[in-house]
Amino acid sequence: MKKIRVIIVEDDELDRLLITSFVKRIEDFEVLAIYEDAESVLERNNFDDVDCMFLDIDLPGINGLSLRKELEKIPVCVFITSHPDYAVDSFEVDALDFLVKPINFERFEKTVQRIKDYLEINNKAELYDNYLGEDVIFIKVGNKEVKIKLHELNYLEGLKDYTLLVLNQQKYCVLSNIGKILQEERFKTFIRIHRSYAVQKSMIANYDNHNVELNSNVKLPIGRNFRKNLDF
Known part of the structure; x- marks a missing residue:
């Protein structure tokens, strides 16, 4: 270091x-x-x-x-x-x-x-570097660039000024808050279910008044102020 x-x-x-x-x-x-x-x-x-x-x-x-x-x-x-x-x-x-x-x-x-x-x-922190196509982003991981297919993302988790991009087997940290990311056109397939979470619509298996369950069997909480976003 x-x-x-x-x-x-x-x-x-x-x-x-x-x-x-x-x-x-x-x-x-x-x-x-x-x-x-x-x-x-x-x-x-x-x-x-x-x-x-x-x-x-x-x-x-x-x-x-x-x-x-x-x-x-x-x-x-x-x-x-x-x-x-x-x-x-x-x-x-x-x-x-x-x-x-x-x-x-x-x-x-x-x-x-x-x-x-x-x-x-x-x-x-893996910063946005450049984009390729509608479904792909490149982020920096150390000195390398990693390609991520957006349709393979399960959910986003906000950590103050950072956001975790969560796939089935991997997580990447981006130096950008979750609200700013969700304003990007390419993240239009995500819906915010909580102050700290946004999920890919296609990854939702089921949900009730309190939690969303994804196809990967991950359960995420639903924030009271975001419940209406699930009416799609």
Whole structure:
């Protein structure tokens, strides 16, 4: 796995030294830059090489929450603060984790694992690359392209920003939410039965008020707000 490239933004000198020492203890991390305030960060201009940002919320001038809004393109943001009540606000601006001072290394290691897991999914996610014909899509799996016949898909499962494309013997993860996928014309044979599930019409064996059973014997729940979609 390539190095996870990190920037650190912390105005308190002791906390800055502590976080820096923690990051440097992780073999998979590489510190790109260390900043004392948001204004200095924004002078960087280009953040394409940054994978992760450890960001203090209580910064002078522009605070960490506002800075995160400016730097949404950085894949991972871990907030650091002395005030636990900031937690809700931090997740509203797409924080992966939230560390409360004083930070101990054991808690930091848990954050590191979350970062690694997230970036691994992000890097391996099979993205749409191009399409061929009405019934075929190509998606990326590592450095290869895999061809999938849409009529062989059983169902779609939404996982926040990702969607699983489920066949009989295989699953592929696509970096696109299920709602966006279902807007594609080529997925018109799918119906949404739940906030997290959409099924191929031809794969439905039977259904009742609570579940849909597919030809593959898989049972999926029916969401109350989606039950009317089965009246086709």
